[in-house]
């Protein structure tokens with residue numbers, strides 16, 4: 527059977543840096559939600575000599591128990607919900623990974639922060655801007671570390687995008703085009719948690735759209751979004767004849783589909799910058815295009831990429847004018863063996879241990895969430911909306 531291009535199972539080859547790590551105090555970690563992404567979290571925590579996985583929770587009876595058993599972790603205390611686990615003060619948890627489906631990100635993160643526990647929250651931050659605001663308030667009340675799980679940021683080629691922009695070589699940035707997606711890639715192999723409204727909340731928009739936005743917004747310094755015009759559709763996911771090796775013969779996926787499989791948006795950012803965005807789980811096209819950044823002195827092309835694991839589709843190209851000539855400079859791709867997932871978790875644990883800043887701060891990702899939920903809201907209303915984010 528062909529592998530779906532959203533089959534993100536990775537070979538996590540975690541190098542233990544035990545020699546450099548202070549193991550005198552172990553960081554006590556709990557896992558909330560023991561589905562697919564909890565696997566990579568546990569693989570990585572398990573290999574950290576200064577971390578102890580002490581507890582886990584899942585709403586599905588017995589799921590957490592068999593999950594940890596599968597990783598050879600026999601002494602992890604298991605619970606039937608995030609509340610049950612977080613209410614057990616005897617666990618003395620320092621940190622949790624929130625690995626639940628999108629719709630419960632906010633309640634789990636807020637409950638943990640209010641218990642004084644540091645949180646690594648999987649992407650997207652949540653479903654709505656209102657939830658993101660409440661998460662930020664809880665973070666502020668608690669004074670704890672909240673980091674959001676955007677691993678591509680730790681890839682050297684992704685970091686090059688930011689370095690190019692920050693070098694000033696592009697001049698004043700006024701337009702960015704970003705997005706991406708798949709021709710046939712609705713993530714149904716893993717069940718319905720991504721496609722049902724009650725669990726996913728938003729579809730391609732939140733699942734992969736958040737990465738494409740982060741790639742460029744992080745590069746340009748996360749200006750505040752002001753207005754959004756959005757569009758969403760779901761022509762493929764709701765079609766029982768959707769042509770995917772998974773969905774064919776599984777009409778229950780079409781019946782369960784309650785989110786977007788395509789979304790587009792036009793976003794006005796502070797500083798007179800326009801974002802032109804589109805994302806897809808399924809469409810009749812190979813790619814919706816490369817990512818572009820247009821500046822007054824140069825333009826940057828980032829070849830079409832899936833984003834989620836930090837890869838870029840080829841060398842970056844800068845288009846500019848030198849001595850009256852139009853030139854194109856290609857930036858060689860960096861060879862890298864960086865495991866972005868490992869760095870995302872290691873940097874979170876270090877922030878918890880040493881009181882550092884969140885590696886991927888919610889003060890930035892709230893703008894990402896504002897755009898995602900703005901696109902959804904604008905699409906539902908059929909008109910442009912203004913984005914209002916209170917001071918937190």
Ligand SMILES: NC(=O)c1ccc[n+]([C@@H]2O[C@H](COP(=O)([O-])OP(=O)(O)OC[C@H]3O[C@@H](n4cnc5c(N)ncnc54)[C@H](O)[C@@H]3O)[C@@H](O)[C@H]2O)c1
Nearest residue numbers: 559561562563583584585607608626627628630648649719
């Ligand atoms: N960073 C990445 O590369 C990456 C990759 C895949 C998924 N994700 C994100 O991770 C999240 C989970 O994805 P998944 O594929 O693991 O989903 P999943 O459906 O396989 O697992 C989610 C689990 O959370 C449990 N759960 C939900 N609410 C809970 C609660 N209140 N208390 C305890 N358990 C609860 C569910 O029962 C389920 O077992 C999603 O938000 C997704 O976007 C990130």
